Amino acid sequence: MPYIIAAACIDVTDKSCIEECPVDCIYEGARKLYINPVECIDCGACEPACPVEAISQDRRVAAGQQEFVADNAQFFTVPLPGRDGPLGSAGGAGATGAIGVDTQLVAQWEKA
C-alpha cells in the first residue's frame, strides 16, 4: 500500500518529500530517493511536495513507471553495492543518513 518514487526523481533528488514524511521513511541513494514500503504509512504527505511529480501510490503509478514499484522495495530487500546484507527496516532515514548508492535499475538509468 505504500507510495513509490519513479524515474522523474533520478538526478533531481529535491528532497522536499523528506521534509514532509512523518515517519522518516524516504531514504537517499546516489541519484534517486527511495520510499521504504514497510515503513511508509500511506499518508500521502510526500506526493504534493515533489516538484517533479515523481511520487505516486503504488497502485496508481503512471504508465511506463511500473518497474519502480519493485525497485523501491528492492532498495531495502536486496543488498546494495558495497553492503553485505539488505538495508531492511532501518527505523528511519535520519538514523542511517544518505545511503549513497542506488539499485541496479537506477544506477544504470539513462535519462531520456
Added chain:
Amino acid sequence: MSRVDCDLIIVGAGPAGLYGAYYAGFRGLSTALVDSLPEPGGQVTAMYPEKPIYDIAGFPAIQGRHLVARLVEQASQFNPAYLLGDPARGLTRRGDGRLEMTTASGTVLTGGAVLISGGIGTFTPRPLPAGSEWLGRGLSYFVPSLDAHAGQDVIVVGGGDSACDWALSLEPVAGSVALVHRRAAFRAHEHTVSRLRSSTVEIVTGAEVTAVHGADRVSGVEITANGTTTARPAQAVIAALGFTANLGPIRDWGIALTGNRFISVDTTMATSVPGVYAAGDITDYPGKVRLISVGFGEAATAVNNAAVLMRPDEQLFPGHSSDSVPAVA
C-alpha cells in the same frame, strides 16, 4: 511525581486506544490513556483531522476530527484518565506482578494489564531549523494557552491545520500575528484559510524564518523570502511544522517485534510479554490489514482478553452493550 493506579494502561489515544478505553470501561475496568500528543486522536488528529473517512462501519462519511470527538464521548461515560502530551518511557513488572509505566513528565502508572495502541509510535514535533535552542524561551511547538500570548508579537510558522488554527485564534489576543509558510499553498481546510485571509493576520508565503534573536528570551526573528531577509520583532515563535513518529521507547520494553516496526500478537492480541496486549496499526500477524476498522476489532479483542487475565472468574464474552441501560441517549 504523580501516581496513577488503574486496571488497564492504554498507550496511545488514537482510534484504537479510545475504543479500547470504552470497552475497558464497559467491562468495569478503570483505565488511563497515555499519549505523546497534547490532544486525543493519534494520526487522525495529527495528520488528517479535516479529511473525510469513508470506511468506518455505520458512517458513510465522517470527518477525522468528528470521529475522534465521538470516540472521546463514547469513552467518557467511564471517565478514563488522560495523560496527554506525556510520552510513555519505560515499562517494567513490579515484584507484585503489576505492570509499571513511567512517562516523560515523571508520572508513574501501575496497571494489571497494558494495551499498546501506539500506531506509528511517539510523535515528536519537527524542530524549527533556525533556532530549536530557543524552545521554552519564546519558541514553542504547541499553544496550550492563548492568554500566554496576550499583547505579544507572534510568529506562527507552518502551513497546515495547526498553524492556521493557532494564527486565527491568537489574532484577537496577541498584539500582532504573522503566519510564515514556506510554500504558496496552505494544507489547512479551505474555510480556515479564507478566514485567515480576511483577518488581520499577516500572511507571508514562500518564506522561512532563517534566524531567531534575543537575549534570555526571543525578541525578534529574520524572515527570508526570495533571497531578501527582513528583521521583525517577535516575543513568541510558534513552529507548527508537523510531526515525525518513531516507535521509540516501545523498542526497549522487551516485546517481540516484526521487522523492527510492528508488535507481534497472537489471536488474543497478546504480545510476547504476559499482560501486555496490542491493537491497531502497531500490531502485526499473518493477514494483518492496517485500517481503523480493523483496529477497533483488535481493541475489543485485546481488552476482553486482558479483562479475563486480570479477573479469571469472568467470561471472555462481555455481554451485549444493548443489554445494559444506555448511559447516553
